[in-house]
Amino acid sequence: MNLSIKNTPEDLVRKLRARAERHHRSLQGELMAIIEAAVACEPEQSVSGVLSEIRTMGLATPSEATATVRHDRDARV
Numbered sequence: 001m002n003l004s005i006k007n008t009p010e011d012l013v014r015k016l017r018a019r020a021e022r023h024h025r026s027l028q029g030e031l032m033a034i035i036e037a038a039v040a041c042e043p044e045q046s047v048s049g050v051l052s053e054i055r056t057m058g059l060a061t062p063s064e065a066t067a068t069v070r071h072d073r074d075a076r077v
Contacts, residue, residue, distance in 0.1 A: 020030035059065045 016030060017027055020027050023030060023033070025033065054065070057068070059068065
């Protein structure tokens with residue numbers, strides 16, 4: 001699979017190339033290392049894990065979950 005990032009700012013490209021050089025990699029190798037590190041940090045969540053988190057939050061019904069989300073959203077405003 002090929003990925004493409006369009007309209008990348010020149011200063012970001014310059015920083016990525018410098019980082020790749022410091023790590024003795026090509027730009028593509030550096031980008032792959034960054035992506036691999038990013039996804040390695042996030043453990044895959046199972047359905048039972050999600051359900052456990054929901055129960056930990058004390059939510060029993062969809063309407064309670066909706067109220068919690070709305071409260072959190074409104075608190076940011």
